[in-house]
Amino acid sequence: MSPSFYHVIHVFSMAALVGYSFYAFALPAPETKKRVMMVTGIASLAMLIAGFGLISKMGYSFSAGWIWVKVACWIGLSMLPGMAYRRRERAGLFIVIALVLVLIAIAMVYFKPF
Numbered sequence: 001m002s003p004s005f006y007h008v009i010h011v012f013s014m015a016a017l018v019g020y021s022f023y024a025f026a027l028p029a030p031e032t033k034k035r036v037m038m039v040t041g042i043a044s045l046a047m048l049i050a051g052f053g054l055i056s057k058m059g060y061s062f063s064a065g066w067i068w069v070k071v072a073c074w075i076g077l078s079m080l081p082g083m084a085y086r087r088r089e090r091a092g093l094f095i096v097i098a099l100v101l102v103l104i105a106i107a108m109v110y111f112k113p114f
């Protein structure tokens with residue numbers, strides 16, 4: 001499969017993960033939990049698989065530091081939807097954390113500082 005295919009899956013999954021996470025931050029109602037956890041779980045996995053697909057298709061090294069910074073951001077972002085339902089009063093903080101993680105992960109792609 002072409003690198004473009006992995007790019008599309010990677011960015012689309014990111015949009016789905018972030019979109020549903022913000023939905024959970026805004027309305028962490030128990031009746032939405034199952035669906036949100038399912039969608040964010042699938043999106044998170046697809047994003048990781050596409051990320052590793054990109055690493056291999058584009059010839060990057062798995063030992064590059066910027067990739068592991070992105071993996072750390074991915075772990076943090078993937079944990080947030082579950083936390084949104086457990087700690088509803090922290091929604092404002094979770095929004096800031098999600099935005100910062102996305103910013104760092106995107107900056108890593110374009111600056112690749114290490």
Ligand code: HEM
Nearest residue numbers: 007014051052054055070071073074077101102105106109
């Ligand atoms: C919070 C998590 C992440 C966000 C927000 C994110 C976002 C992005 C964005 C916006 C791009 C640019 C796509 C394009 O130019 O078409 C990208 C590319 C990429 N991402 Fe991620 N990503 C995340 C996590 C990951 C993870 C976990 C991996 C590795 C397993 C990964 C590996 C890559 C690679 C290899 C590229 C291609 C870089 C290049 O084109 O030079 N990303 N990511």
